[in-house]
Amino acid sequence: MKELTTDHISQQFNNELERLRQHFLTMGGVVETQVQDAVQSLLDSNGSLAEDVKDKEATVNQLDGLIDEECTRILAKRQPAATDLRMILSISKAVGELERIGDEAKKIANLTLNLIDEGESPRGYVEINRIGQMVSRMIHDTLDAYARLDIAAAVKVAKQDRAIAQEYNTAMRSLVTYMMEDPRSISRVINVIWVLRALERIGDHSRYICQHLIFMVKGVDVRHMHINDLANELGEK
Template identity: 50%
Template structure:
């Protein structure tokens, strides 16, 4: 596992500022991960109260994103970081943006939970939501762990997991389309499930983005839009 030397500065204050940025990112990540878990529970258990709570907390996630962005801007302005320090600050600013987007997707799932509770549960789709939900929660958890530990190998694992999520998502969407064709009365509720599945797939994408920043942070290589085979070579070097 690769480690960054983010604690090797003459200024102890600079060390503290970098560590605080990392800790705040992890705090935001923990909040967002819980939001995702709760949104999955809300839709499966038809818990509209929990869904409302998720939507209310979305503003707190937005506030954390702005606070961390301001913190990173202050580091850039006052410390003029270079090399791995600069990559770290840039990776944090990008990661918090993806975490905020994940929070938005959790709020969207909560919205679908509320609508499904009001309109009646969908006859199918909840098994797929639970299954894909578990996969993307695992991806997000590993992405945050990879960032915390500067672990490019773990980040690579998440990129590979995303391929599985995409296949499961495509299969679930085909099943929902078949359901709507067989029973037009289910169209509205099936669409709610499809929107929830779409949000889960997007959460997987944002988790993948965070792992791309980890690899950039550790290896100094921008692997966005690269084939997985080339990313593997970059990580293994």
């Protein structure tokens, strides 16, 4: 974080900012594991692993509350400006995206348990595996970009969301066609569709985190900017 933070007279202020950053990355690591385990629990029909994913929600919520308190305390006590203020605001918003990713992972875990109870592996697992791997990589790269303040990496990660959306749309067309051909499969396939939807949403939240990172470093609000315009604005390919 040396590239972004100021060399404050108060070492305690420096410590507070670094602690905030570390707590954010810790929460990101927990959420990343949640998503990976949620997808794996479905592919392996592992109910125990799905329950572990749900149990991690308590840790995510605890970190969410801790980070919120730290942001509020620093704002009130230090009255930060410029880059310090952007850092705190960025993390405050990005942590909300992490919390939503955790919610989607929990949703996948619940759907996994439903599919296990139905006792039959439906269509769509190949697509879940493929999109799950893409989403997991996106989360990992997002957190890595945040840790290194790497704007080029953030733009690259944001672009990955388009590939996930394309895979999602292709999978949806295939599954809808399958349900029309075999109406008996509708109940099972609907659960798979909700899993795919959760994964697609996780990709969206990862992209939003990258946007908050760009705001932190560059001071530019890119939330409503097309990805190509974003790359041009920042001089990234």
